[in-house]
Amino acid sequence: MPLLSEDLRQAIEDYTRRYATRQAALLPALHLIQERFRCVPREAIEELADLLDLHPAQVHDTLSFYGFFRDAGNPLGRFRVWVCRSLPCMLRGGEEILDDLCHYLNIQPGQTTADGAITLEFAECLGACELAPCLLVNDECHGPLTQESARQLVAQLRRAGVQHGV
Amino acid sequence: MAFEPVLLRHLQIPGIQHLDTYQAHGGYQALKRALELTPEQVVQLVKDSGLRGRGGAGFPTGVKWGFIPKDHPGPIYLCVNADESEPGTFNNRILMEGDPHQVLEGTIISAYAIRASVAYIYIRYEYGRAYRILQRAIEELYKHGLLGRNILGKAGFNLDIYIHRGAGAYICGEETGLIESLEGKRAWPRIKPPFPAVQGLFQKPTIVNNVETLACVKHILERGPQWFRSIGVPPDPNNPRDIGSFGPKLYCLSGHVNRPGCYELPLGITARELIEKYGGGVWNGRRVKAIIPGGLSMGFMSDQELDTPLDFNGPLKVGCLGLGTAAVIVIDDRTSMIDVLYNSCRFFAHESCGQCTPCREGTAWMTKILARIRRGEGYLDDLDLLLEIANGIGIMPGTTICGLADGAAWPVKTAITKFRAEFEDYIRNSRSRSVTLRETTKTL
Numbered sequence: 255m256p257l258l259s260e261d262l263r264q265a266i267e268d269y270t271r272r273y274a275t276r277q278a279a280l281l282p283a284l285h286l287i288q289e290r291f292r293c294v295p296r297e298a299i300e301e302l303a304d305l306l307d308l309h310p311a312q313v314h315d316t317l318s319f320y321g322f323f324r325d326a327g328n329p330l331g332r333f334r335v336w337v338c339r340s341l342p343c344m345l346r347g348g349e350e351i352l353d354d355l356c357h358y359l360n361i362q363p364g365q366t367t368a369d370g371a372i373t374l375e376f377a378e379c380l381g382a383c384e385l386a387p388c389l390l391v392n393d394e395c396h397g398p399l400t401q402e403s404a405r406q407l408v409a410q411l412r413r414a415g416v417q418h419g420v
Numbered sequence: 421m422a423f424e425p426v427l428l429r430h431l432q433i434p435g436i437q438h439l440d441t442y443q444a445h446g447g448y449q450a451l452k453r454a455l456e457l458t459p460e461q462v463v464q465l466v467k468d469s470g471l472r473g474r475g476g477a478g479f480p481t482g483v484k485w486g487f488i489p490k491d492h493p494g495p496i497y498l499c500v501n502a503d504e505s506e507p508g509t510f511n512n513r514i515l516m517e518g519d520p521h522q523v524l525e526g527t528i529i530s531a532y533a534i535r536a537s538v539a540y541i542y543i544r545y546e547y548g549r550a551y552r553i554l555q556r557a558i559e560e561l562y563k564h565g566l567l568g569r570n571i572l573g574k575a576g577f578n579l580d581i582y583i584h585r586g587a588g589a590y591i592c593g594e595e596t597g598l599i600e601s602l603e604g605k606r607a608w609p610r611i612k613p614p615f616p617a618v619q620g621l622f623q624k625p626t627i628v629n630n631v632e633t634l635a636c637v638k639h640i641l642e643r644g645p646q647w648f649r650s651i652g653v654p655p656d657p658n659n660p661r662d663i664g665s666f667g668p669k670l671y672c673l674s675g676h677v678n679r680p681g682c683y684e685l686p687l688g689i690t691a692r693e694l695i696e697k698y699g700g701g702v703w704n705g706r707r708v709k710a711i712i713p714g715g716l717s718m719g720f721m722s723d724q725e726l727d728t729p730l731d732f733n734g735p736l737k738v739g740c741l742g743l744g745t746a747a748v749i750v751i752d753d754r755t756s757m758i759d760v761l762y763n764s765c766r767f768f769a770h771e772s773c774g775q776c777t778p779c780r781e782g783t784a785w786m787t788k789i790l791a792r793i794r795r796g797e798g799y800l801d802d803l804d805l806l807l808e809i810a811n812g813i814g815i816m817p818g819t820t821i822c823g824l825a826d827g828a829a830w831p832v833k834t835a836i837t838k839f840r841a842e843f844e845d846y847i848r849n850s851r852s853r854s855v856t857l858r859e860t861t862k863t864l
Contacts, residue, residue: 272538272582273602274495274622280604281587285545306604319606319773320587322545336546340507341716341763342674342749378590378767379507379716380546383674383747384681393548 257297258305262286266305276306280316284323293329331366331373332415335408336390339376342383346398351387352376354401355408371415372408423651425684426639427632427668431518437553439560442521448566450641454529455574462533466637469645470666474511475501475593475630476715476744477823478732480663481637485534487617488625497626498536499602500527500634502543502550503586503593506715507767508747511670512631514682516543516550519635520557524581526634528566529641531579534627539579542598544586555583590771594822595628596620597773608775609822632670652687653731665731669746673699676706676752688734692726695750706752710839714744716764717827719834723753739837741830757839758846761831762790768828779825782813786832793843796850803836803843 258266265286269279283306287298294317303310317323324330337352352363359367359374366373380395382388388397389404396407435441442448454462467482488496500523504512515523531539543551558581561567569578589607591597596610599621620626640648652666665687671694674680678700685694691711695701702708710720713728713735721728725738732743751760769783786809789802810833813819814826836843 272580274624275603277604278602278622281584281601284587285585316604316606320589322587339763340767341712341760342508342680344759344763345675345749345751345755377546377588378770379505379509381504381510381513381544383508383510383672383749386674386680390546393546393551395546395549 256301257295258287258301262290263305266302270306277308277312279306280308280313281320284313284317288323288330291329292331293324293326295326328364329366331370333371333411334373334375334390334392335411336375336377336380337363337404338378338380338382338386338388338390340379342379343387346386347401348387351389351399351401351404355404358405359408367412369412369416371412423668423686425668426643427515427522427635427670428518428682428684430522431514436518437520437557439521439557439564439566442519446642447521448525450638451525451529451532451566452572454532454641455572455577459533459535462529462641465645466533466640469640469648470664471633471636471640471648472663472665472732473630474632474636474669474745476506476717476742478665478743481629481633484617484629485530485627487615488534488627489618492535492625494535494537495624496534496536497621497624498527498531498534498539499595499598499621499626499628500539500541501593501595501598501628501630502541502547503598504547504631504745505544505590505593505771506717506745506747508674508712508749509672509715509745510674510747511672511682511745513547513550514670515631515635516547517553520550520554522635522638523631524554524557524561526636526638527581528571528579530627530629530634530637532577533637534625536627537578537580539581540602540621541581541583542586542592542602543583544592545588551583551585558583589773591773591822591824594824597822598628599626606773608773611821636667653729653733656733659733662733665733665743669730671698671730672745672747673750674747675711675750676703676755677701677750678703688729688731690727690729691721691748694730694748695726699750702750702752704752706754708750709753709755710751710757710760710835712747712749712751712831713740714742715747716749716767717823717830718742718744719830720751720838721834722838739834741826756846757835757842758790758794761835762787762794764831764835765790765828768824772824772828776820776822776825778813778819779828782809782825783828785809786828793847793850798847798851800844800847802847803840806832807836 266283269282363376382395385397471481472478592607597607601607616626655664656662708723719740728734765787769787774780810829
């Protein structure tokens with residue numbers, strides 16, 4: 255029984271029509287897979303390589319370059335919270351917000367809360383410096399924040415994450 | 421003549437993200453005008469306007485387009501660089517979220533000019549909102565015959581636009597890194613030549629243009645190259661290499677100002693005017709210690725240099741790398757330059773793609789030295805060592821493939837040159853503690 259379902263394979267196949275090579279569909283495919291599984295499992299790498307006429311090592315070469323993708327040993331929580339630490343946010347308290355959230359959630363950047371609700375990450379510039387200090391929830395930006403409002407936001411997400419299950 | 425914003429003009433109109441509202445405000449008239457011309461005529465208009473790329477390098481857009489081999493059988497590709505990741509820069513996001521059809525109209529006109537049949541918008545993953553807004557706008561265009569085959573009834577003009585989402589890597593903003601990433605590989609910049617205009621995406625002729633550049637193209641078609649040249653700064657007669665800085669520019673203002681934001685102004689406004697008149701001054705009644713004129717990689721200007729015009733030439737005169745993305749980050753007088761420079765070095769060390777040894781090792785080494793200085797374990801000699809490393813990495817000394825290392829080096833060079841006394845004081849004053857610490861460690 256393959257890991258990648260028929261609809262997922264079809265979605266990936268649809269992407270390949272946009273490009274002159276099948277390999278070019280790799281990033282869109284990896285996004286689809288990580289959305290589905292909250293990580294990119296080893297079996298998915300092998301099946302995806304097969305699907306795109308690549309060697310598994312080529313798939314791994316690309317995916318490991320982008321810090322974005324997770325392996326099965328370290329899957330994402332329900333919400334991925336990226337706190338910006340670059341200069342425009344740092345000048346307005348971004349690093350303190352990141353420290354405070356680490357303390358509040360009792361995890362380090364890159365880790366996920368034990369209930370599976372929140373993965374905390376540091377981010378480099380999110381391109382929303384007029385909203386500094388800011389953070390991203392999955393791919394939606396929130397700012398300007400204070401330590402209190404960041405905690406409130408994360409607390410809300412955590413409740414939602416636990417309710418919906420992971 | 422008072423300056424009239426064009427790029428941000430429609431942003432406040434409710435529903436401007438939708439095709440019917442955009443068209444009700446004159447949208448896609450510039451495209452119609454372009455399709456009455458030959459592609460060569462459109463390229464000539466853009467050349468005549470003096471438009472220079474808004475993504476950081478400031479290369480003349482029309483000249484870049486002209487590098488595509490004549491009579492190439494195709495396919496030819498247009499890549500829209502929406503990977504905006506330079507710290508302090510957010511104008512592309514504002515354009516895509518606020519007025520997506522303006523960006524798409526510029527894209528379609530430019531694709532027509534270079535005879536591209538496919539355009540890819542490479543957008544950083546973090547711009548989820550912009551992605552969804554653009555995607556909806558593209559679907560509208562297909563429905564109304566503004567994308568697809570024989571666009572607006574023009575026989576033979578076919579164009580597809582696809583959005584390609586990145587996965588969080590600064591280097592994808594470098595045009596050949598972007599191309600590699602689009603091809604499904606790690607985003608390692610390519611050795612040039614061949615330049616993308618000759619051999620780019622899938623080894624075919626490819627033009628990579630920034631979002632703001634393409635938005636400008638629409639207005640050049642609408643108002644003509646003379647209008648564009650009436651805004652900005654003419655070439656410096658004493659500098660034969662300066663080709664002028666024409667047109668409106670979206671300045672991003674962030675950091676310690678009262679009103680951070682994106683401001684559309686004529687190229688050549690001074691940093692002081694931008695901060696005081698538009699940014700409402702430095703926050704909490706403080707003073708400027710330093711600013712970054714155009715995104716982190718451009719380096720620092722001191723408070724003595726605030727009257728420098730922010731055109732393509734100005735920041736060079738005060739030792740900065742250039743105008744970059746015109747993203748001004750303001751640093752107030754209570755901020756430690758040691759902290760600021762550490763933050764900068766950490767960013768570039770994190771984002772170095774690892775392909776060239778001088779960049780990979782140099783950025784990490786500079787970060788380690790600054791971390792040590794910050795802990796109070798620095799030596800005065802470290803400052804010269806930092807300068808030596810900074811002077812050795814990048815395309816200027818010729819040791820790397822792309823300019824990331826130059827961007828990492830310039831903040832170091834300008835900070836240590838312009839704020840040396842602060843670094844020396846910090847090292848001296850913080851060492852008195854750490855010397856004891858070191859000796860204790862030694863006895864252990």
